[in-house]
Each structure stands twice: as C-alpha cells, then as structure tokens.
Amino acid sequence: MKINFLKYQGAGNDFILIDHTTSPLENIDNELIERLCDRRFGVGADGLMFVTKHEDYDFEMHYFNADGNLGSMCGNGGRCIAAFAKHLGIVDKETNFLAVDGPHYARISESGDWVDLQMIDVEIITNDGDAFVLNTGSPHYVSLQNDLSNFDVFSNGKSIRYNATYSEKGINVNFAEDKGDHLFVRTYERGVEDETYACGTGVTAVAMAMAKHKNQSGHIKTDIKVLGGDIKIEFNYDGHKFTNVFLCGPAKLVFEGEIDTLQ
Incomplete structure (x- = not known):
C-alpha cells in the first residue's frame, strides 16, 4: 500500500505527517513507524503524526515517537501539525485541536510557516x-x-x-x-x-x-x-x-x- 506524507520541521525537530481524515490507513504498526522514522532506512524523523477527524475539534493529533511507540505531547509536533492542517485546508489562521494531553489552541501565520501554540497550564x-x-x-x-x-x-x-x-x-x-x-x-x-x-x-x-x-x-x-x-x-x-x-x-x-x- 502506498500513502502520501509531508515532512515538516520546527526548529530542526522533524516529523512525518499523514492525513488520516479522508480514508482509514491499514497495516500501520509500531514496527513500520519505527522504520519510517529511521534516518538510514526510512524517511528519517524524530516522530510521526496522524491527523484524524474529531467531532468536537478541528482535528485530533496522534503522535508516535521515532521508536514506534505512542508518545506524550510534542510541542514542536503540535506546531507542525497545525501548519499541516492549514496546508490541508482543514483550518486557516486559528485552530482548536485535541492532543493526548488535552485541547490546544494555535495561531498560524498567513504563510503557514510560523505557529504560536498554547500549551497546558503548569502548577507543580x-x-x-x-x-x-x-x-x-x-x-x-x-x-x-x-x-x-x-x-x-x-x-x-x-x-x-x-x-x-x-x-x-x-x-x-x-x-x-x-x-x-x-x-x-x-x-x-x-x-x-x-x-x-x-x-x-x-x-x-x-x-x-x-x-x-x-x-x-x-x-x-x-x-x-x-x-x-x-x-x-x-x-x-x-x-x-x-x-x-x-x-x-x-x-x-x-x-x-x-x-x-x-x-
């Protein structure tokens, strides 16, 4: 099976991004994600992300580390996926999306290459x-x-x-x-x-x-x-x-x- 992807980088933190909103992807497992992120035998990236639909938000972010395992929140990944969503036409200059640590708001520049991402509040x-x-x-x-x-x-x-x-x-x-x-x-x-x-x-x-x-x-x-x-x-x-x-x-x-x- 062949799937299209885009690669983004945020200050050198690089990611493979895949649109999962139009059709489900099969045969995507941890081993494949690890292979795709490999810098010698794959595309090469610090992580891989899927954009999926969500009924309450513009989209949902699913982030996997380069070792193939589901990751916690990735800030630069969050900025890159917001830019990717703009590229796909899902959002324009602003977005509210869901990530593993909860909802996030982001502002995206007109050119789409600069993103201000709101992070979670921290007390401890x-x-x-x-x-x-x-x-x-x-x-x-x-x-x-x-x-x-x-x-x-x-x-x-x-x-x-x-x-x-x-x-x-x-x-x-x-x-x-x-x-x-x-x-x-x-x-x-x-x-x-x-x-x-x-x-x-x-x-x-x-x-x-x-x-x-x-x-x-x-x-x-x-x-x-x-x-x-x-x-x-x-x-x-x-x-x-x-x-x-x-x-x-x-x-x-x-x-x-x-x-x-x-x-």
Missing part, C-alpha cells in the same frame, strides 16, 4: 537535587549548565533518563545555559533516545524552571536558542502557577513524498 514543579522536574505535556528534567556547547548531552542525558528514578517511565532531559538575553537549551529525548535539535515541551519546561529559579512573576517572555534555531516562550506566572502559556516558532514544510508500506 519539584526538585531532584539542583535540577527541576515538571510536566508540560511530557515529563521533563531541567539542569543548569555552564559551557553547554561542549557538554556531553547524550551521555549525561541518557544516564539520567535511565537512572533508578526515571528508567521505568522515562523522562526528557534538558540542559540549559543562561546567556543573559536568551537561554541556550539542549535536550536528550526519550523515545528518540538521542539528542534532538529542539524539543518544544522541553524549552517550555526550561523557561518555567528558570522563572521559578529567578523568582520572577508577571507576564514573562523568554527567547531560547536550540541547535535547530530560535524559539520564543511566553506565559503568565503568579509565583505558583503558569498560565496562558505559548510556544512560538517556525513550522516549515520540508518535502512531500509517497511511502510504500510493503517495502
């Missing part, structure tokens, strides 16, 4: 030593580092993700460096099991952790640089709860293709 942040632990739709560990450009993200991230505390369910591990006018962030993602060029829920978690670390409050805007480009986070923070949270950044079409699921 705990500590693991000097690090912060919170859930922004996916679980995240945030650690402050110096000289992050030369830091071994893969080895250190993997050791935390698979330690006795987090190994059973896994956690995404973010390392952040405060550069003054922006934060530099690098992330080891569970499900990909490697460092990715960006992580939307991760940079959201970092911005929140830094606001708490600095005892900030009010309407906060944070510029973040990742390996794949620039992302902006903004939210309201009253010292206890983060609300009106937006993850803002590029969501760009890379190419379109056809997959033969039998190969």
